[in-house]
Each structure stands twice: as structure tokens, then as C-alpha cells.
Amino acid sequence: MRKSPASTAPKPSGLDCRLAVLGTDARLTPHRREVFQVLAESTDHPTAYDVFDRVKGRSPGISLATVYNCLEHLTGHGLIKLVQVERAQARYCANIQEHVHFHCESCGSVSDAHPIKPLDPTHFWNLPAGSTVSHTEVAIHGLCPACATKKSR
Amino acid sequence: MRKSPASTAPKPSGLDCRLAVLGTDARLTPHRREVFQVLAESTDHPTAYDVFDRVKGRSPGISLATVYNCLEHLTGHGLIKLVQVERAQARYCANIQEHVHFHCESCGSVSDAHPIKPLDPTHFWNLPAGSTVSHTEVAIHGLCPACATKKSR
DNA sequence: ATTAGAACAAGAATGATTCTAATTCAAATG
DNA sequence: CATTTGAATTAGAATCATTCTTGTTCTAAT
Incomplete structure (x- = not known):
């Protein structure tokens, strides 16, 4: 069809x-x-x-x-x-602005987090000498607001 | 056995x-x-x-x-x-010191990169209000030294 | 109208991972 | 020393996401 x-x-x-x-x-x-x-x-x-x-x-x-x-x-x-935050399944998003992913370890949800200022990876990590960087991928793991309040009770 | x-x-x-x-x-x-x-x-x-x-x-x-x-x-x-840097297969490492992974987009190799100074994710990204962070995972993608020199010729 | 190339569908195939059921072992107990 | 209990182990089946194959249909160009 x-x-x-x-x-x-x-x-x-x-x-x-x-x-x-x-x-x-x-x-x-x-x-x-x-x-x-x-x-x-x-x-x-x-x-x-x-x-x-x-x-x-x-x-x-x-x-x-x-x-x-x-x-x-x-x-x-x-x-x-x-x-790809979890082990198994790939996920997709249409947000192509610079952003990283926040992954809730309790409910498994994934949300976007936008940058406050740019991050230069060479300032933070000793990369192999002679390597070139194309992009940096960041995943922050923790508890989302809903799960965080649920756990604290 | x-x-x-x-x-x-x-x-x-x-x-x-x-x-x-x-x-x-x-x-x-x-x-x-x-x-x-x-x-x-x-x-x-x-x-x-x-x-x-x-x-x-x-x-x-x-x-x-x-x-x-x-x-x-x-x-x-x-x-x-x-x-987990690539789509398909999980990989493992015994390096439990703080470190991030450098992934070569050409040969697929993965190497460790150690921190120069600590990174506080809340300084760089606007996380959901009320969320808590347990750890941050960073994967840097690019070309490893060997592949970088190969490509530049 | 014809042709070439891409999109599409359906289902098979692949490949990583997990599950199941049965077996074996270690340590604790009688 | 025999028994019990629970965990470790095994082989193979099952699952599940993803990719591949093949044949068909569409679009656009000729």
C-alpha cells in the first residue's frame, strides 16, 4: 500500500x-x-x-x-x-541540537539535557596522542525527579 | 568439568x-x-x-x-x-578507575582515556529539576592515532 | 511507453543475549 | 559419614532486535 x-x-x-x-x-x-x-x-x-x-x-x-x-x-x-543508554534496544530522537541524555536507572526513561556551556573533551581527559575527535557522547545516569521523590519517602 | x-x-x-x-x-x-x-x-x-x-x-x-x-x-x-560504544555488541573492561572510552570510528577499537580533572555534569548540562546523578558515562568518538595518520595521507 | 533505480514488503536469517531444566558441587548439618 | 540445601554450571532452546534477501511496485527520466 x-x-x-x-x-x-x-x-x-x-x-x-x-x-x-x-x-x-x-x-x-x-x-x-x-x-x-x-x-x-x-x-x-x-x-x-x-x-x-x-x-x-x-x-x-x-x-x-x-x-x-x-x-x-x-x-x-x-x-x-x-x-543507546541501556544494554539492549536502540532508541531514537529527533532533537539534533547539541544535547546529552539523562537516563533514569529506576524507570528506564530517557530525557534530554541541554548544554550550559561547551565541553572540550581534551581539557578533561588524556586522549591517545595523535587521535582526532569528531564528537563526544554523554549519558548521565541517575534518578528522574519522579523516581527520586518516590525513593526518598 | x-x-x-x-x-x-x-x-x-x-x-x-x-x-x-x-x-x-x-x-x-x-x-x-x-x-x-x-x-x-x-x-x-x-x-x-x-x-x-x-x-x-x-x-x-x-x-x-x-x-x-x-x-x-x-x-x-x-x-x-x-x-557500549557501538550499536551491537556489549564490551567489558576491568579498569574500574574513573575513565572514559575513546572509540575509533574507522577501526572500531576502544581505548581508555583517564581524567585530567573531575567533571561535574551539573555545570555543563541543565538536568531535569529534582533529579539525582549517580554516574556519568562519556564516549569520545573519532580516529585513533593509527587511523588518523592513515587517513591524512 | 520503456527503462532504471529506489522504496517497499514479507519473511527468512543472523547474532547476541537470556532462559530453562537438569546436573554437579561446596558447605553446613545431623 | 550421609544428607540437605543452595549456588554454580552446563547445554541447548528460546527470545528478541536487527539485518538481509527477494520479488514487487513506484517515480522519474528517457
Whole structure:
């Protein structure tokens, strides 16, 4: 089951401007758009299967394999990020601003934390001599506000 | 195939002092000792299967399931650390000093980087109000010295 | 209209990890 | 010394996320 992109694509929203970067070397298909929209509307860092579940409501015929394809495509084009805080399942988020992830060790939720000031890793750690840094990934583990108050009682 | 711990355990080494913490609430079985020793002698952050491969030389009868059990046990007691820099496979290291991981995006190797000064995450990121931090995990991605020189030519 | 290339679907395949059930052992007890 | 209890261990099955394969369908260009 497939639709024509021009006729059935959702109305452009503020987020769609980011999709414009796909213009030249990639195609913005309805499925990719739906997957991206679902992620853009989610703050809970859904897994691939979560995304599949949510996209199904809009594109009933979509398959899990296609969701994986779309996620990989969008990740490859820098429109979404892959997050891996726990052992097992990969999670995704559409927040491509500089940020780190806060992981609650009690309920397993993941939320974003935004930078106050930039961090230069070479000021804090002795990196191997001659290495080059492309990016730094930070995951802060602890208790989210809800779990912290629950535990303190 | 199992051995008596007292009779066939390897001679105590400097690292064994760390195993002493297991004393009260956990048993230091030969397998657990072997798994720990293999990790203590490795600087390349082996996967569970790598550990299995290396332990087999010393304990030929050991099973992969036992290696997983031992790794989980040692991780639970804070003797080793679980590292996850890439998508798929978990890696382990016996370095429990404060350190972060440097991941080469070209060859996939993982090495340790030690801190120059402590990092307080609350100075750098706006954490959710009311949350508590237990630890911060940092992974620095880039090119290791060998791959960096290879690429620059 | 034809062709080429990408997107897609379905299900198989892979691969890491966990679970299950049965066995073996160590230490404590009678 | 025999028994019991509980943990360690094993092999293999099961699970689960992810990737791969194959054939089909669509879009855009020719």
C-alpha cells in the first residue's frame, strides 16, 4: 500500500524545514516523512518498534522493515539521532541540537539535557596522542525527579 | 568439568586483591576468577564471546552461558565495567578507575582515556529539576592515532 | 511507453543475549 | 559419614532486535 507523496503528504509544519536538507541526494517519501514526524512529536526516545507502532496509525500498511530502513536513512542524513543508554534496544530522537541524555536507572526513561556551556573533551581527559575527535557522547545516569521523590519517602 | 577452587586456582596476583571484595556476599569460583583474569589482562575491551574464546584456553570445559553469568556477576559487584560504544555488541573492561572510552570510528577499537580533572555534569548540562546523578558515562568518538595518520595521507 | 533505480514488503536469517531444566558441587548439618 | 540445601554450571532452546534477501511496485527520466 503506497501513496503518492504529492497528494497525501501532511501539510508542512515547522519541522519540515529540516526535511528540506534531504532535497538533493535523498527522497522524502511519505513513509520517511511519517517516521520523522512521529519522532519529532515524541520526547520519550522511542525504540524502532515503538516508532513502528505509532506510525501504523497513519500508514497502516507499513512494515517494521521499512521503519528500520527509514530510521537508518534519517540517521544517515543527520535528521535524527541514535541513542543507546541501556544494554539492549536502540532508541531514537529527533532533537539534533547539541544535547546529552539523562537516563533514569529506576524507570528506564530517557530525557534530554541541554548544554550550559561547551565541553572540550581534551581539557578533561588524556586522549591517545595523535587521535582526532569528531564528537563526544554523554549519558548521565541517575534518578528522574519522579523516581527520586518516590525513593526518598 | 569443574575443579576444586582451593587446589587448582592460579596463584594470587596483584589484581586478586580486588577479588577480595567478593568475600562476604559472593563466591569466588574458578570460572569467575578466570573470567576476571582474562579481562584484567586485556586492554582491548573484549566482547562476551571474545572472553569466552580466551577463557577456553584455561578452562576448556567452560560454556558461553557461564561466561555470561560470570560477566554479569562481576559487573554486578563492580569488579568490571560494561561498555557500549557501538550499536551491537556489549564490551567489558576491568579498569574500574574513573575513565572514559575513546572509540575509533574507522577501526572500531576502544581505548581508555583517564581524567585530567573531575567533571561535574551539573555545570555543563541543565538536568531535569529534582533529579539525582549517580554516574556519568562519556564516549569520545573519532580516529585513533593509527587511523588518523592513515587517513591524512 | 520503456527503462532504471529506489522504496517497499514479507519473511527468512543472523547474532547476541537470556532462559530453562537438569546436573554437579561446596558447605553446613545431623 | 550421609544428607540437605543452595549456588554454580552446563547445554541447548528460546527470545528478541536487527539485518538481509527477494520479488514487487513506484517515480522519474528517457
